[in-house]
Ligand SMILES: Nc1ncnc2c1ncn2[C@@H]1O[C@H](COP(=O)(O)OP(=O)(O)O)[C@@H](O)[C@H]1O
């Protein structure tokens with residue numbers, strides 16, 4: 001068989017402009033890929049082992065290759081790990097968790113709980129893609145995204161990893177880059193439509209392992225890039241995506257992001273909304289439906305060249321935040337940041353799952369203004385001095401999706 005092809009791929013994070021949580025229930029969501037990317041390199045390993053180095057989590061994990069080969073002979077893997085995947089069955093999840101625990105792991109104790117779902121996702125993708133010919137590899141993951149903050153770090157991790165593993169497995173990948181007829185004419189860094197669909201399919205199932213019930217917006221945005229309206233369809237993993245038209249969508253636009261630096265887990269926040277919806281459907285369902293109305297209005301506004309656009313978008317941002325807050329997704333620190341932003345005339349809303357994480361402000365400020373804002377936020381912060389500080393930064397929205405890069409040796 002062909003040897004392992006050393007590979008480097010990156011995938012962007014995402015910012016949900018409008019529609020988070022509602023998107024889980026089949027409503028629309030407006031999302032853009034941002035220029036903070038996760039990069040994955042895959043290289044052959046000299047030892048008889050498989051190693052994942054997750055730099056952002058300060059964690060590394062190694063399995064002896066024979067341990068992986070033994071696992072692959074178990075029915076949970078040989079029968080339930082299908083290529084390409086369309087489901088993650090509970091016995092497979094249990095078997096992946098069990099194998100994750102067999103890793104020789106080096107990590108700060110604080111990274112262990114965050115890291116465990118990363119290990120399960122990694123094993124799912126590695127075993128699934130290399131299932132017939134597991135090879136000794138070292139996989140290194142680095143990211144410019146804050147992890148667990150609402151900017152889609154897990155989706156970009158899954159997409160960059162799936163792309164890098166599929167590319168490096170070459171012979172095993174269903175559509176090797178060099179042999180795909182649709183690829184002729186594409187830039188070397190690009191993937192063709194079939195490859196993107198395959199990457200997205202693997203990444204979506206990987207996201208299901210981390211989040212249980214993801215809408216699929218994060219992995220789809222990291223795969224395809226751009227700015228688009230996303231909606232789940234009854235076919236799992238086959239969403240409807242309508243790219244935004246107009247100048248802003250094609251050139252991209254800047255977002256002002258405020259990170260509260262309060263960690264939270266998407267899975268838990270999604271479960272919280274599901275519990276409220278089950279307890280109070282008559283209250284929660286109309287909120288979700290009205291989020292959809294705002295999402296549609298915002299998409300039309302961004303496409304328009306209206307002079308009043310920023311002002312109108314600002315009021316939609318404000319309204320959408322109040323809806324998310326009514327769903328119980330805000331916390332004191334988010335409201336504290338919003339109050340400071342308001343004094344500067346910047347409407348801001350939760351982006352992503354909420355409960356901590358990031359806010360996005362409209363319109364974006366100049367870089368110098370953002371430093372003043374960051375200082376102001378940290379000065380007026382009423383919390384304990386041991387609390388992490390607010391961070392203010394920029395992201396360009398509308399960036400390219402998953403990409404291959406030349407490998408630096
Ligand atoms: N760069 C990375 N390296 C390893 N694991 C990652 C990375 N980024 C994200 N993850 C995984 O994704 C989880 C965070 O997902 P989530 O709670 O959805 O936050 P986010 O909003 O950033 O996607 C982490 O706990 C970790 O398991």
Ligand SMILES: C[C@@](O)(CCOP(=O)(O)O)CC(=O)O
Nearest residue numbers: 021150152214215266352353
């Ligand atoms: C809350 C949700 O709509 C977005 C979650 O985004 P993030 O994982 O917080 O980056 C969940 C989902 O779409 O699966």
